[in-house]
Amino acid sequence: MPYEDLNDEAVYQRTRAEQPARGRRDRLRLAATDGEPVSGEGTPGIVKPLPPETFIAHGTNAEMRWEAMRDVGYHVPNDRFFVRNHTSTPIIDAATWRLELHGAGLRNPRGFGYEELLALPAVTQDVAIECAGNGRSFFAAQQGEEIFGTPWRLGGIGVARWRGVPLATVLERAGLTPEAVDVMPRGLDDGYVADGVDYGRVRRPIPVSKALKDVILAYEMNDQPLPPDHGHPVRLIVPSWIGLASIKWVGDIEVSTSPLASPWNTEFYRMFGEAYPPEGGVPLTAQGIRSAFELPWDATLAAGRPHVLHGRAWSGNGRIAGVEVSFDGGATWHRAHLRDPHVVPAWTRWHITWTSQRTGPHTLLARATDETGAVQPMRATHNDYGYLFDAVVRHPVTVVNG
Ligand SMILES: Nc1nc2c(c(=O)[nH]1)N[C@H]1C(S)=C(S)[C@@H](COP(=O)(O)O)O[C@H]1N2
Ligand SMILES: [Mo]
Numbered sequence: 001m002p003y004e005d006l007n008d009e010a011v012y013q014r015t016r017a018e019q020p021a022r023g024r025r026d027r028l029r030l031a032a033t034d035g036e037p038v039s040g041e042g043t044p045g046i047v048k049p050l051p052p053e054t055f056i057a058h059g060t061n062a063e064m065r066w067e068a069m070r071d072v073g074y075h076v077p078n079d080r081f082f083v084r085n086h087t088s089t090p091i092i093d094a095a096t097w098r099l100e101l102h103g104a105g106l107r108n109p110r111g112f113g114y115e116e117l118l119a120l121p122a123v124t125q126d127v128a129i130e131c132a133g134n135g136r137s138f139f140a141a142q143q144g145e146e147i148f149g150t151p152w153r154l155g156g157i158g159v160a161r162w163r164g165v166p167l168a169t170v171l172e173r174a175g176l177t178p179e180a181v182d183v184m185p186r187g188l189d190d191g192y193v194a195d196g197v198d199y200g201r202v203r204r205p206i207p208v209s210k211a212l213k214d215v216i217l218a219y220e221m222n223d224q225p226l227p228p229d230h231g232h233p234v235r236l237i238v239p240s241w242i243g244l245a246s247i248k249w250v251g252d253i254e255v256s257t258s259p260l261a262s263p264w265n266t267e268f269y270r271m272f273g274e275a276y277p278p279e280g281g282v283p284l285t286a287q288g289i290r291s292a293f294e295l296p297w298d299a300t301l302a303a304g305r306p307h308v309l310h311g312r313a314w315s316g317n318g319r320i321a322g323v324e325v326s327f328d329g330g331a332t333w334h335r336a337h338l339r340d341p342h343v344v345p346a347w348t349r350w351h352i353t354w355t356s357q358r359t360g361p362h363t364l365l366a367r368a369t370d371e372t373g374a375v376q377p378m379r380a381t382h383n384d385y386g387y388l389f390d391a392v393v394r395h396p397v398t399v400v401n402g
Helices: 008-018 024-032 114-118 137-143 167-173 208-214
Strands: 055-058 061-064 098-102 110-113 123-130 157-166 182-187 216-221 235-237 250-256 289-293 299-302 307-315 320-326 347-354 360-370 394-400
Touching: 098 167, 110 114, 114 216, 123 216, 123 235, 157 167, 167 208, 167 216, 182 208, 289 360, 307 320, 307 360, 320 347
Parallel strands: 098 250, 299 394
Antiparallel strands: 055 061, 098 110, 123 157, 157 216, 182 250, 216 235, 289 307, 307 347, 320 360, 360 394
Protein backbone atom coordinates (compact mmCIF):
# COMPACT_ATOMS: atom_id res chain seq x y z
CA MET A 1 0.00 0.00 0.00
CA PRO A 2 1.69 3.26 -1.03
CA TYR A 3 1.38 5.51 1.97
CA GLU A 4 0.75 8.53 -0.29
CA ASP A 5 -2.67 7.21 -1.22
CA LEU A 6 -3.86 6.62 2.27
CA ASN A 7 -5.90 8.83 4.43
CA ASP A 8 -5.17 7.77 8.00
CA GLU A 9 -8.75 7.86 9.13
CA ALA A 10 -9.96 5.94 6.08
CA VAL A 11 -7.38 3.24 6.80
CA TYR A 12 -8.40 3.17 10.39
CA GLN A 13 -12.07 2.82 9.56
CA ARG A 14 -11.35 0.08 7.08
CA THR A 15 -9.15 -1.93 9.39
CA ARG A 16 -11.88 -1.70 11.99
CA ALA A 17 -14.53 -2.86 9.54
CA GLU A 18 -12.40 -5.78 8.33
CA GLN A 19 -11.51 -6.95 11.78
CA PRO A 20 -13.59 -10.00 12.72
CA ALA A 21 -15.20 -9.91 16.16
CA ARG A 22 -12.76 -11.71 18.42
CA GLY A 23 -13.52 -11.61 22.13
CA ARG A 24 -10.95 -9.54 23.92
CA ARG A 25 -9.91 -7.59 20.82
CA ASP A 26 -13.49 -6.60 20.21
CA ARG A 27 -13.74 -5.29 23.73
CA LEU A 28 -10.41 -3.51 23.36
CA ARG A 29 -11.62 -1.80 20.22
CA LEU A 30 -14.50 -0.15 22.01
CA ALA A 31 -12.51 0.66 25.10
CA ALA A 32 -9.64 2.16 23.14
CA THR A 33 -11.87 4.44 21.12
CA ASP A 34 -13.67 5.57 24.27
CA GLY A 35 -16.75 4.13 22.59
CA GLU A 36 -16.61 7.28 20.50
CA PRO A 37 -16.79 7.78 16.78
CA VAL A 38 -13.24 8.54 15.68
CA SER A 39 -13.91 11.42 13.34
CA GLY A 40 -16.38 13.72 11.71
CA GLU A 41 -18.68 14.54 14.60
CA GLY A 42 -17.06 17.60 16.13
CA THR A 43 -15.39 17.44 19.49
CA PRO A 44 -17.79 17.11 22.39
CA GLY A 45 -16.64 18.11 25.81
CA ILE A 46 -13.74 20.42 24.94
CA VAL A 47 -14.24 24.00 26.07
CA LYS A 48 -11.72 25.95 23.99
CA PRO A 49 -12.28 26.68 20.29
CA LEU A 50 -10.62 24.18 17.92
CA PRO A 51 -10.06 26.07 14.67
CA PRO A 52 -9.35 23.65 11.80
CA GLU A 53 -6.15 25.54 10.92
CA THR A 54 -4.60 24.53 14.23
CA PHE A 55 -6.38 21.31 15.28
CA ILE A 56 -7.54 17.96 13.93
CA ALA A 57 -10.52 16.69 15.95
CA HIS A 58 -10.75 13.01 16.91
CA GLY A 59 -13.81 12.04 18.97
CA THR A 60 -13.42 13.62 22.42
CA ASN A 61 -9.81 14.56 21.58
CA ALA A 62 -8.05 17.11 19.37
CA GLU A 63 -4.51 17.01 18.03
CA MET A 64 -2.26 19.94 17.23
CA ARG A 65 -1.36 20.60 13.61
CA TRP A 66 2.40 20.64 13.31
CA GLU A 67 2.43 23.40 10.70
CA ALA A 68 0.82 25.63 13.33
CA MET A 69 4.06 25.35 15.36
CA ARG A 70 6.10 27.10 12.65
CA ASP A 71 5.16 30.60 13.78
CA VAL A 72 5.35 30.03 17.55
CA GLY A 73 8.30 29.73 19.91
CA TYR A 74 9.52 26.91 22.08
CA HIS A 75 6.26 26.42 23.99
CA VAL A 76 2.90 25.45 22.55
CA PRO A 77 0.48 28.29 23.35
CA ASN A 78 -2.41 27.20 25.56
CA ASP A 79 -4.94 27.74 22.78
CA ARG A 80 -3.00 25.36 20.47
CA PHE A 81 -2.16 22.58 22.95
CA PHE A 82 -3.65 19.15 22.12
CA VAL A 83 -6.49 17.83 24.31
CA ARG A 84 -7.01 14.22 25.32
CA ASN A 85 -10.20 13.70 27.33
CA HIS A 86 -11.64 10.34 28.30
CA THR A 87 -15.01 12.05 28.80
CA SER A 88 -15.38 15.81 28.90
CA THR A 89 -13.82 18.86 30.48
CA PRO A 90 -15.39 19.66 33.86
CA ILE A 91 -15.68 23.27 35.02
CA ILE A 92 -14.27 23.42 38.55
CA ASP A 93 -14.30 26.42 40.86
CA ALA A 94 -10.82 26.90 42.35
CA ALA A 95 -12.35 28.60 45.41
CA THR A 96 -14.15 25.44 46.54
CA TRP A 97 -11.71 22.88 45.07
CA ARG A 98 -9.74 20.72 47.49
CA LEU A 99 -7.07 18.10 47.07
CA GLU A 100 -7.53 15.27 49.59
CA LEU A 101 -4.54 13.08 50.47
CA HIS A 102 -5.51 9.80 52.09
CA GLY A 103 -4.35 6.23 52.60
CA ALA A 104 -2.25 4.01 54.85
CA GLY A 105 1.02 5.48 53.54
CA LEU A 106 0.36 8.80 55.33
CA ARG A 107 0.71 9.62 59.03
CA ASN A 108 -1.24 12.84 58.67
CA PRO A 109 -3.87 12.48 55.92
CA ARG A 110 -5.12 15.95 55.06
CA GLY A 111 -6.48 18.24 52.38
CA PHE A 112 -5.15 21.35 50.63
CA GLY A 113 -7.18 24.21 49.20
CA TYR A 114 -6.11 26.16 46.10
CA GLU A 115 -4.76 29.14 48.06
CA GLU A 116 -2.88 26.83 50.41
CA LEU A 117 -1.20 25.20 47.45
CA LEU A 118 -0.29 28.57 45.93
CA ALA A 119 1.36 29.58 49.20
CA LEU A 120 3.78 26.61 49.12
CA PRO A 121 7.26 26.90 47.51
CA ALA A 122 6.82 26.57 43.73
CA VAL A 123 8.87 25.20 40.84
CA THR A 124 8.67 26.00 37.12
CA GLN A 125 9.65 23.52 34.44
CA ASP A 126 9.33 22.92 30.69
CA VAL A 127 7.76 19.50 30.29
CA ALA A 128 6.30 17.67 27.29
CA ILE A 129 2.93 15.99 27.68
CA GLU A 130 2.48 13.31 25.05
CA CYS A 131 -0.28 10.76 24.62
CA ALA A 132 0.91 7.14 24.55
CA GLY A 133 -1.16 6.79 21.38
CA ASN A 134 0.59 9.63 19.54
CA GLY A 135 1.54 8.43 16.05
CA ARG A 136 -0.94 5.53 16.23
CA SER A 137 -2.31 6.08 12.71
CA PHE A 138 1.10 5.20 11.23
CA PHE A 139 0.78 1.58 12.33
CA ALA A 140 -1.89 1.36 9.63
CA ALA A 141 -0.66 3.98 7.16
CA GLN A 142 3.01 2.88 7.09
CA GLN A 143 2.93 -0.72 8.28
CA GLY A 144 -0.49 -1.87 7.07
CA GLU A 145 -1.37 -3.12 10.56
CA GLU A 146 -4.72 -3.14 12.29
CA ILE A 147 -5.00 -0.72 15.18
CA PHE A 148 -7.64 0.29 17.69
CA GLY A 149 -7.93 3.78 19.09
CA THR A 150 -7.75 7.46 18.26
CA PRO A 151 -5.84 7.79 14.95
CA TRP A 152 -3.35 10.46 16.00
CA ARG A 153 -0.68 11.53 13.56
CA LEU A 154 2.10 13.26 15.53
CA GLY A 155 0.10 16.10 17.08
CA GLY A 156 -0.69 14.35 20.39
CA ILE A 157 2.16 16.18 22.09
CA GLY A 158 2.85 19.63 23.46
CA VAL A 159 5.46 21.38 25.59
CA ALA A 160 4.44 24.02 28.11
CA ARG A 161 6.03 25.82 31.01
CA TRP A 162 4.32 24.38 34.06
CA ARG A 163 4.40 26.00 37.47
CA GLY A 164 3.25 24.39 40.66
CA VAL A 165 4.23 22.61 43.85
CA PRO A 166 6.40 19.49 43.89
CA LEU A 167 4.22 16.51 44.76
CA ALA A 168 6.98 15.63 47.25
CA THR A 169 6.17 18.77 49.26
CA VAL A 170 2.51 17.93 49.83
CA LEU A 171 3.31 14.26 50.49
CA GLU A 172 5.81 15.29 53.16
CA ARG A 173 3.29 17.65 54.76
CA ALA A 174 0.80 14.79 54.89
CA GLY A 175 3.35 12.64 56.72
CA LEU A 176 4.54 10.26 54.02
CA THR A 177 5.76 7.09 55.74
CA PRO A 178 8.77 4.97 54.71
CA GLU A 179 6.32 2.10 54.07
CA ALA A 180 4.50 4.02 51.30
CA VAL A 181 4.65 2.24 47.91
CA ASP A 182 2.31 3.86 45.39
CA VAL A 183 0.39 7.09 44.99
CA MET A 184 -2.79 7.19 42.90
CA PRO A 185 -4.13 10.58 41.80
CA ARG A 186 -7.72 10.65 40.55
CA GLY A 187 -9.48 13.15 38.28
CA LEU A 188 -12.72 14.98 39.06
CA ASP A 189 -14.04 14.49 35.51
CA ASP A 190 -16.92 12.05 34.95
CA GLY A 191 -16.20 8.35 35.23
CA TYR A 192 -15.19 6.61 32.03
CA VAL A 193 -17.81 4.26 30.60
CA ALA A 194 -17.10 2.18 27.50
CA ASP A 195 -18.94 -0.80 26.06
CA GLY A 196 -21.25 -0.86 29.08
CA VAL A 197 -18.35 -1.07 31.55
CA ASP A 198 -17.99 1.69 34.11
CA TYR A 199 -14.28 2.06 34.82
CA GLY A 200 -14.75 4.86 37.33
CA ARG A 201 -12.81 8.11 37.43
CA VAL A 202 -9.53 8.37 35.54
CA ARG A 203 -6.71 7.29 37.88
CA ARG A 204 -3.43 5.51 37.62
CA PRO A 205 -0.82 4.61 40.25
CA ILE A 206 2.71 6.04 40.26
CA PRO A 207 5.48 4.54 42.42
CA VAL A 208 6.52 6.73 45.37
CA SER A 209 10.06 6.92 43.96
CA LYS A 210 8.80 8.69 40.82
CA ALA A 211 6.34 10.82 42.82
CA LEU A 212 9.18 12.15 44.96
CA LYS A 213 11.59 12.61 42.06
CA ASP A 214 10.07 15.19 39.74
CA VAL A 215 6.26 15.16 39.74
CA ILE A 216 4.57 18.58 39.95
CA LEU A 217 1.07 19.57 41.08
CA ALA A 218 0.72 22.28 38.44
CA TYR A 219 -1.60 25.29 38.62
CA GLU A 220 -0.06 27.39 35.82
CA MET A 221 0.52 26.62 32.14
CA ASN A 222 2.68 29.09 30.21
CA ASP A 223 2.26 31.72 32.97
CA GLN A 224 -1.56 31.50 32.95
CA PRO A 225 -3.84 29.71 35.42
CA LEU A 226 -4.46 26.22 33.99
CA PRO A 227 -7.18 26.42 31.32
CA PRO A 228 -10.26 24.21 31.90
CA ASP A 229 -9.30 21.69 29.18
CA HIS A 230 -5.84 21.17 30.64
CA GLY A 231 -6.85 20.47 34.22
CA HIS A 232 -8.06 23.63 35.97
CA PRO A 233 -7.47 24.26 38.79
CA VAL A 234 -4.68 21.68 39.39
CA ARG A 235 -3.22 18.73 37.47
CA LEU A 236 -0.26 16.43 37.82
CA ILE A 237 2.76 16.82 35.58
CA VAL A 238 4.73 13.59 35.40
CA PRO A 239 7.87 14.35 33.34
CA SER A 240 8.95 11.85 30.66
CA TRP A 241 6.02 9.51 31.29
CA ILE A 242 3.04 8.81 29.05
CA GLY A 243 0.48 11.65 29.14
CA LEU A 244 -2.06 9.55 30.99
CA ALA A 245 0.04 9.74 34.16
CA SER A 246 -0.43 13.52 34.21
CA ILE A 247 -3.91 13.36 35.75
CA LYS A 248 -5.95 16.50 35.08
CA TRP A 249 -8.48 18.06 37.50
CA VAL A 250 -6.94 16.09 40.36
CA GLY A 251 -9.26 15.81 43.37
CA ASP A 252 -7.62 13.23 45.59
CA ILE A 253 -4.48 11.17 45.91
CA GLU A 254 -4.37 7.79 47.61
CA VAL A 255 -1.04 6.83 49.17
CA SER A 256 -0.77 3.10 49.80
CA THR A 257 1.59 0.68 51.52
CA SER A 258 0.98 -2.02 48.89
CA PRO A 259 0.86 -1.81 45.08
CA LEU A 260 -2.27 -0.17 43.62
CA ALA A 261 -4.12 -1.07 40.46
CA SER A 262 -6.66 0.64 38.22
CA PRO A 263 -7.98 -0.24 34.75
CA TRP A 264 -5.42 2.28 33.46
CA ASN A 265 -2.52 0.07 34.50
CA THR A 266 -4.17 -3.34 34.12
CA GLU A 267 -6.41 -3.17 31.02
CA PHE A 268 -5.20 -0.05 29.22
CA TYR A 269 -1.80 1.53 28.70
CA ARG A 270 0.16 -1.66 28.55
CA MET A 271 1.20 -3.65 25.51
CA PHE A 272 -1.08 -6.39 24.20
CA GLY A 273 -0.50 -8.43 21.07
CA GLU A 274 1.58 -11.19 19.59
CA ALA A 275 4.90 -9.78 20.80
CA TYR A 276 3.64 -9.61 24.42
CA PRO A 277 2.48 -11.97 27.20
CA PRO A 278 -1.29 -12.73 27.29
CA GLU A 279 -1.83 -10.56 30.37
CA GLY A 280 -0.02 -7.71 28.63
CA GLY A 281 3.41 -6.15 28.98
CA VAL A 282 4.37 -4.08 32.02
CA PRO A 283 2.31 -0.89 32.52
CA LEU A 284 3.73 1.84 30.27
CA THR A 285 5.89 4.48 31.90
CA ALA A 286 8.42 6.47 29.83
CA GLN A 287 7.61 7.83 26.40
CA GLY A 288 9.64 6.78 23.38
CA ILE A 289 11.76 8.81 20.99
CA ARG A 290 10.20 10.77 18.14
CA SER A 291 10.57 13.66 15.72
CA ALA A 292 8.27 15.76 13.54
CA PHE A 293 8.47 18.37 10.80
CA GLU A 294 6.70 21.70 11.26
CA LEU A 295 5.10 21.22 7.86
CA PRO A 296 1.58 20.57 6.66
CA TRP A 297 0.87 16.97 5.75
CA ASP A 298 1.58 16.87 2.00
CA ALA A 299 3.12 20.36 2.03
CA THR A 300 3.83 22.08 -1.27
CA LEU A 301 7.38 23.43 -1.79
CA ALA A 302 8.87 25.28 -4.75
CA ALA A 303 11.62 23.54 -6.74
CA GLY A 304 15.09 24.95 -7.32
CA ARG A 305 15.42 27.07 -4.22
CA PRO A 306 16.57 26.37 -0.68
CA HIS A 307 13.97 25.73 2.02
CA VAL A 308 14.82 25.77 5.69
CA LEU A 309 12.83 22.85 7.10
CA HIS A 310 12.09 23.06 10.82
CA GLY A 311 11.12 20.35 13.24
CA ARG A 312 11.27 19.17 16.83
CA ALA A 313 12.46 15.91 18.45
CA TRP A 314 11.91 14.49 21.93
CA SER A 315 12.55 11.38 24.03
CA GLY A 316 11.28 10.00 27.32
CA ASN A 317 14.79 8.62 27.93
CA GLY A 318 16.57 11.96 28.11
CA ARG A 319 18.24 14.54 25.89
CA ILE A 320 18.12 14.50 22.12
CA ALA A 321 21.67 13.90 20.89
CA GLY A 322 21.08 14.28 17.15
CA VAL A 323 18.53 14.41 14.35
CA GLU A 324 19.19 13.20 10.82
CA VAL A 325 16.99 13.93 7.84
CA SER A 326 16.62 12.01 4.59
CA PHE A 327 15.18 13.46 1.38
CA ASP A 328 15.51 10.25 -0.63
CA GLY A 329 13.49 7.71 1.31
CA GLY A 330 16.31 6.74 3.67
CA ALA A 331 19.18 6.14 1.21
CA THR A 332 21.20 9.09 2.55
CA TRP A 333 20.92 11.02 5.81
CA HIS A 334 21.96 14.57 6.67
CA ARG A 335 22.59 15.97 10.12
CA ALA A 336 20.13 18.67 11.20
CA HIS A 337 21.16 21.64 13.37
CA LEU A 338 19.89 21.39 16.94
CA ARG A 339 18.65 24.55 18.57
CA ASP A 340 17.91 23.63 22.22
CA PRO A 341 20.12 20.59 22.79
CA HIS A 342 20.05 20.67 26.58
CA VAL A 343 16.35 20.48 27.19
CA VAL A 344 15.02 17.59 29.28
CA PRO A 345 12.22 16.38 29.48
CA ALA A 346 10.80 18.49 26.69
CA TRP A 347 11.66 18.83 23.02
CA THR A 348 14.59 20.07 20.99
CA ARG A 349 14.04 22.25 17.94
CA TRP A 350 16.07 21.51 14.79
CA HIS A 351 16.35 22.72 11.22
CA ILE A 352 17.97 21.73 7.96
CA THR A 353 18.13 23.26 4.50
CA TRP A 354 16.83 21.42 1.45
CA THR A 355 16.77 22.30 -2.22
CA SER A 356 14.92 19.96 -4.55
CA GLN A 357 15.51 20.22 -8.28
CA ARG A 358 13.01 17.47 -9.03
CA THR A 359 9.31 18.28 -9.03
CA GLY A 360 6.67 15.79 -7.92
CA PRO A 361 6.01 13.82 -4.74
CA HIS A 362 8.81 13.36 -2.20
CA THR A 363 9.06 11.75 1.21
CA LEU A 364 10.86 13.49 4.05
CA LEU A 365 12.18 11.42 6.96
CA ALA A 366 13.52 12.65 10.29
CA ARG A 367 15.27 10.29 12.69
CA ALA A 368 16.24 11.27 16.22
CA THR A 369 18.87 9.78 18.52
CA ASP A 370 18.88 10.40 22.26
CA GLU A 371 21.63 10.50 24.84
CA THR A 372 21.12 6.82 25.72
CA GLY A 373 21.92 5.90 22.12
CA ALA A 374 18.30 5.01 21.31
CA VAL A 375 17.52 5.72 17.64
CA GLN A 376 14.13 5.79 15.97
CA PRO A 377 13.70 2.50 14.09
CA MET A 378 12.28 2.28 10.56
CA ARG A 379 9.48 0.04 11.83
CA ALA A 380 7.61 0.05 15.16
CA THR A 381 6.69 -3.16 16.99
CA HIS A 382 2.99 -3.84 16.60
CA ASN A 383 0.68 -3.82 19.63
CA ASP A 384 -3.11 -4.05 19.64
CA TYR A 385 -3.70 -0.58 21.05
CA GLY A 386 -1.11 1.11 18.86
CA TYR A 387 0.85 2.65 21.73
CA LEU A 388 4.30 4.22 21.49
CA PHE A 389 4.75 4.37 17.71
CA ASP A 390 8.41 5.35 17.64
CA ALA A 391 9.39 4.59 14.04
CA VAL A 392 10.53 7.21 11.52
CA VAL A 393 7.44 8.88 10.05
CA ARG A 394 7.24 9.24 6.25
CA HIS A 395 6.16 12.83 5.70
CA PRO A 396 4.82 13.45 2.18
CA VAL A 397 5.57 16.73 0.36
CA THR A 398 5.01 17.82 -3.23
CA VAL A 399 7.64 19.90 -5.04
CA VAL A 400 6.24 22.17 -7.74
CA ASN A 401 7.72 24.58 -10.26
CA GLY A 402 7.97 27.87 -8.53
N1 LIG B 1 -8.64 13.37 34.82
C1 LIG B 1 -8.12 13.08 33.62
N2 LIG B 1 -6.80 13.22 33.47
C2 LIG B 1 -6.23 12.95 32.27
C3 LIG B 1 -7.02 12.46 31.17
C4 LIG B 1 -8.42 12.35 31.36
O1 LIG B 1 -9.19 11.99 30.46
N3 LIG B 1 -8.94 12.66 32.62
N4 LIG B 1 -6.38 12.11 30.00
C5 LIG B 1 -4.97 11.73 30.13
C6 LIG B 1 -4.30 11.51 28.88
S1 LIG B 1 -4.55 9.99 28.19
C7 LIG B 1 -3.41 12.42 28.36
S2 LIG B 1 -2.53 12.07 26.96
C8 LIG B 1 -3.22 13.77 28.98
C9 LIG B 1 -3.52 14.87 27.99
O2 LIG B 1 -3.33 16.14 28.54
P1 LIG B 1 -3.88 17.45 27.81
O3 LIG B 1 -5.32 17.22 27.44
O4 LIG B 1 -3.68 18.59 28.75
O5 LIG B 1 -3.06 17.64 26.54
O6 LIG B 1 -4.04 13.95 30.11
C10 LIG B 1 -4.19 12.79 30.93
N5 LIG B 1 -4.90 13.14 32.14
MO1 LIG C 1 -3.01 9.78 26.48
